[in-house]
Amino acid sequence: MSFPFEIYVIQATHGVVYGMLLFLVASGLTLVFGMMGVLNLAHASFYMLGAYFAYSVTLYSGNFWLSLLMSPLIVGTLGILVERFLLRKTYKIGHTAQLLLTFGIFFVFGEFVRIIWGTIPLSISVPTLFAGDIPFMGRTYPIYRFFILGFSLLLLVGVALMLMRTRIGIIIRAAVSDAEMVAALGTNVPIVFLGVFGGGAALAAIAGVIAAPFLSIYLGMGGDALLDCFVVIVVGGFGSLPGALIASLMIGELQSFGILWIPRLALVFQFLLMAIVLIIKPTGLFGEKE
Amino acid sequence: MSHLRGFQLGLGIAVAVVILLVPFLFPEIGIHLAVEVLIYALFAVSFNVLLGYCGMLPFGHAAFFGVGGYTVALILRNFPGTPLLLTFLMAALLALVIGASIGFFCVRLSGAYFSLISIASQMFLFAVALKWRSLTSGDDGMTFTRPELHLPILGGISMRSVVNIYYFTLIVVAVAILACYLFLKTPLGNSLVCIREKENRASFLGYNVFLTKLAAFLASSILGGLAGGLFSFFQAFVGPSFIDINMSMVVVVMTVIGGKRHFLGPVLGAAFYVVFQDWMSSLTNYWMIVLGITFIVIVLYAEGGLISLFENERVRLWVSRLKK
Numbered sequence: 001m002s003f004p005f006e007i008y009v010i011q012a013t014h015g016v017v018y019g020m021l022l023f024l025v026a027s028g029l030t031l032v033f034g035m036m037g038v039l040n041l042a043h044a045s046f047y048m049l050g051a052y053f054a055y056s057v058t059l060y061s062g063n064f065w066l067s068l069l070m071s072p073l074i075v076g077t078l079g080i081l082v083e084r085f086l087l088r089k090t091y092k093i094g095h096t097a098q099l100l101l102t103f104g105i106f107f108v109f110g111e112f113v114r115i116i117w118g119t120i121p122l123s124i125s126v127p128t129l130f131a132g133d134i135p136f137m138g139r140t141y142p143i144y145r146f147f148i149l150g151f152s153l154l155l156l157v158g159v160a161l162m163l164m165r166t167r168i169g170i171i172i173r174a175a176v177s178d179a180e181m182v183a184a185l186g187t188n189v190p191i192v193f194l195g196v197f198g199g200g201a202a203l204a205a206i207a208g209v210i211a212a213p214f215l216s217i218y219l220g221m222g223g224d225a226l227l228d229c230f231v232v233i234v235v236g237g238f239g240s241l242p243g244a245l246i247a248s249l250m251i252g253e254l255q256s257f258g259i260l261w262i263p264r265l266a267l268v269f270q271f272l273l274m275a276i277v278l279i280i281k282p283t284g285l286f287g288e289k290e
Numbered sequence: 291m292s293h294l295r296g297f298q299l300g301l302g303i304a305v306a307v308v309i310l311l312v313p314f315l316f317p318e319i320g321i322h323l324a325v326e327v328l329i330y331a332l333f334a335v336s337f338n339v340l341l342g343y344c345g346m347l348p349f350g351h352a353a354f355f356g357v358g359g360y361t362v363a364l365i366l367r368n369f370p371g372t373p374l375l376l377t378f379l380m381a382a383l384l385a386l387v388i389g390a391s392i393g394f395f396c397v398r399l400s401g402a403y404f405s406l407i408s409i410a411s412q413m414f415l416f417a418v419a420l421k422w423r424s425l426t427s428g429d430d431g432m433t434f435t436r437p438e439l440h441l442p443i444l445g446g447i448s449m450r451s452v453v454n455i456y457y458f459t460l461i462v463v464a465v466a467i468l469a470c471y472l473f474l475k476t477p478l479g480n481s482l483v484c485i486r487e488k489e490n491r492a493s494f495l496g497y498n499v500f501l502t503k504l505a506a507f508l509a510s511s512i513l514g515g516l517a518g519g520l521f522s523f524f525q526a527f528v529g530p531s532f533i534d535i536n537m538s539m540v541v542v543v544m545t546v547i548g549g550k551r552h553f554l555g556p557v558l559g560a561a562f563y564v565v566f567q568d569w570m571s572s573l574t575n576y577w578m579i580v581l582g583i584t585f586i587v588i589v590l591y592a593e594g595g596l597i598s599l600f601e602n603e604r605v606r607l608w609v610s611r612l613k614k
Contacts, residue, residue, distance in 0.1 A: 033402075037401075037402075039401075039402040039405070039406075086586070086590065089590050090589075090590070093593075095401045095402065096341070096345060096347050096401075097589055097590075097593075099347050099349075099402065099405060100347070100542070100546055100585075100589045101586060101589045101590065103349075103539070103542060104582055104585040104586040104589055105586065107539065107543070107578075107581075107582040107585065108579055108582035108583060108586065111576070111578045111579040111582055112579060114578075115575065115576060115579065223535060227409070227413060227535075230406055230409065230410070231410075234403075234406055234410075238402075265417075265421065267413075267417040267420070267421065268414060268417045268418065268421070271410045271411075271413045271414040271417065272414065274406070274407075274410045275395070275407060275410050275411065275414065278395070278396075278399065278403060278406070278407045278410070279395045282399060282403060
């Protein structure tokens with residue numbers, strides 16, 4: 001099958017946009033796993049809750065930008081509560097209990113959303129500032145997607161600077177590599193972890209808010225994002241942020257071009273990729289720890 | 291005989307009598323629920339071989355349920371003359387083959403990695419079931435007619451009435467669960483627990499960790515496939531819902547709520563889930579959230595699950611209180 005060249009460029013841009021959204025969700029997941037070895041299944045609920053809170057805030061205030069501020073705050077607080085009052089109890093019990101607990105939280109949040117917002121997919125309109133299309137490669141392209149691209153790049157740079165250039169960033173990176181040693185050196189690792197957990201939840205919520213006008217808001221969005229995130233952190237390597245970035249972009253492109261070329265198998269590809277990576281290199285492309 | 295043994299024996303006999311007499315005690319809808327309980331019980335027991343006995347958490351266990359379900363449906367739809375028991379044998383066999391090809395790669399991975407590859411393989415098979423329309427009819431699923439069961443002496447038994455389906459399911463499930471119990475009582479079964487507790491030590495003692503885990507994975511796949519086959523036979527239908535992520539989640543919930551530390555925990559969990567769902571969903575729209583919160587509470591505070599209510603210590607307490 002061949003398409004005109006600009007279709008490829010547009011499809012590739014779609015892929016990058018989706019990949020960046022995925023990275024915002026997956027980055028928190030991979031950091032949390034790296035620090036505490038917790039695979040937080042509830043993480044994708046934060047993404048979903050972010051989108052739903054954005055819907056409500058936009059509905060009542062009429063202001064999308066307010067929801068971009070409020071929703072991550074609410075969800076980040078929720079994340080902190082979840083870590084402090086539920087997850088923290090399981091560190092002594094073991095990994096299976098952690099997986100089961102976060103699974104239970106995922107389940108409860110899903111039901112919570114169903115009860116409050118119902119099962120009908122919702123949508124919010126694109127903020128007027130970025131409404132409309134602009135010419136791009138001889139066709140038109142929604143401005144809002146460029147906004148997503150720019151905004152998530154900005155966040156990416158912000159997070160990278162925070163991790164690489166600040167004291168707290170050094171502590172987080174050190175804790176990912178060896179949490180016990182960092183604790184032995186006198187850092188209060190549980191507090192740092194609480195912060196990372198809340199921050200990760202807030203990042204996922206931001207992804208949910210900015211995705212809301214462009215994908216619709218529906219009940220299965222958490223589960224869908226969760227599966228994509230699994231693929232991302234497995235392929236990129238558990239605990240590795242650069243790995244998560246590259247894997248997110250890979251999955252974005254894979255889905256984008258998979259739908260273009262072989263729509264019937266688009267769903268199969270990423271799980272095949274994940275299985276292959278797990279079999280050949282279980283640590284992922286950039287992971288170091290087993 | 292102590293009061294404790296007497297109590298437990300009495301309870302066991304009462305439950306057995308009720309199970310045998312279900313078609314005479316309950317209206318038709320109740321028999322339907324009972325068949326569901328039986329099938330989910332087998333599915334949850336197969337799941338608990340991995341979760342309870344091996345400490346592995348397969349989040350994609352519906353893969354085998356779906357494989358069994360689709361096998362039965364495809365055989366009965368395309369080759370209506372196939373003997374029923376052969377059909378179920380084929381379902382178990384195909385689940386075994388799929389289980390071997392997944393298990394070979396995933397049982398050597400530990401913790402979250404194992405769970406993830408389990409989900410990945412389930413989603414892969416789900417996508418195949420959804421998209422291979424010429425074979426599986428995709429979204430729509432497939433219906434078929436239930437054939438008669440031919441037995442050597444009794445001749446043909448119609449599978450139209452729910453009572454016959456109930457007894458047929460009961461016998462298959464009872465045999466399968468008994469086989470699973472005996473398997474777990476073998477030295478091989480015991481070595482699973484040994485590996486769960488301390489994998490390194492087990493391997494130093496000379497156990498082949500990989501093969502032992504693989505054996506458990508295969509046993510679990512066969513039973514899961516059988517459960518799926520029975521379910522599709524019971525519904526006379528198979529569809530992607532047999533192999534989707536919800537089915538995988540349901541079995542996790544049933545097993546944990548019932549209690550993963552006891553062989554019969556998942557059976558109790560399955561009964562609880564089906565009855566609770568039927569009862570609560572008619573009362574309130576919020577039953578799933580109640581279930582989810584129960585699940586979280588059990589994970590955090592009561593690892594033994596519901597079955598621990600019948601454990602020796604607690605029963606001894608009740609019995610002694612009754613005596614006073």
